[in-house]
Amino acid sequence: MSKKELNNTGAKPDKKLRTKELIYAGAFGALYIVLMLIVVLGTSMIPILYILAPITVGLVCGTVYMLCVLKVRKFGAALILGVLFALTACSGAWYSIVGAIAAALLAEIVIMLGKYKSKKMYLLSFVVFNLNMAFPYMRLTIDRDAFLQRSLEFYGQEYADGIAAVATDWIFFAILGFAVIGGIIGSLLANVLIKKHFTKAGVV
């Protein structure tokens, strides 16, 4: 396949991201964000599913993340994805933005420890990356009262009661736990799907 040859000749051992890789990162970022929005919007009507969103999003978006980092295989792909995520998903709360970017940076370090070759490290990096899904929920602990009042104003008494029932002090840690679970399931699914479809087709 001529495409493959092009890839091989283009992949000099330079570490900087080239235009092509930046395009991959941006486009996968768009895919990641659209899928995340679809999943979150589709499930957030029920308070318990709203809290469980790190698992559902991890399940769906794990493959997108994995394909992105496997196609680029350089420093920066996960970070760009994380920054795009932080800018769109954590709007308005600076602590969430910082947390989400930190999670992406940590994922980048995990990949680096695997020297951009180790498959296990790639899979592990999504578990770290998926922690960013937990940070938009920091409002629940930090601005709890304001958040509840807003739920009451917007969604009505029953929804607010539902949120209040689950929004206890330890909820943020529970959500972090959900994010880890979502990351593990998502990366396992991504592993299966990529092996089944993309490796065979020569995409990664």
Added chain:
Amino acid sequence: MDFELYGEDKNALVKFDPRTKFVVFAVSLVVSANSYNVAALVIYSVVLCLMLFLCGKKANAVKAFLMLAFAVFLRFSMEHAGTGAPVIVTIVSCILMIFLFFFPVMLSIMILTQTTRINQFLSAFQAMHLPTAVIIPIAVMFRFIPTVRDEWNGIRKAMAFRGISLEPAAVIRSPLKTIEYILIPLLFSSVSIMEELAAAALARGMDRSGKRSSYEEIKLGVHDYAVMALFIGAAVYFIVVSIITGGTAQ
């Protein structure tokens, strides 16, 4: 499916700079996250509809405005009638609120993606002297959101042809299968589009390190500054109100 160019601004009544649209987008994110007052949110959404109208997507702007009006009417009449089964009222009002809540973000994404060509983006960002590592991912992301929508529509049609249902019941019965059926074709077609984009970027000399010139004339006019000032003022208003309400809630 309509095969229009992504980002056509020929019919625009007022040509806004991409940077102005970007400010509008950022402000919409802030407003969506910090609004405690439904009336203010609705007024902000109406202003966005007007903006979309001025940018040339008149039909879409009118459509969005009618949807907004319908949602507000439904919410108002449900609040004041006070009849109906509580379960249904809760569910419907949840759906309505999610709609109202995401309306500004969706509309500002429409303003950004449907009325701006990608080279306008690129030259506007270059005028801000941002590095390419920042410019390209953001520009490509906004270019790609309509593409994802198109591919999504195609996949749904293909699934319908083969008799694969996307009803909630079917999704719950076999979630992993559904994810695979949607995700894999979506990713495959997206990857090939990305490769085309990369080839186009190569042909346009995006890899060159020197300064790029452009046919696009990018300049901030008086109307740009006026709109930016208006929207930044709105953002400040929403944040201040949010801080005050947050303070009294404690």
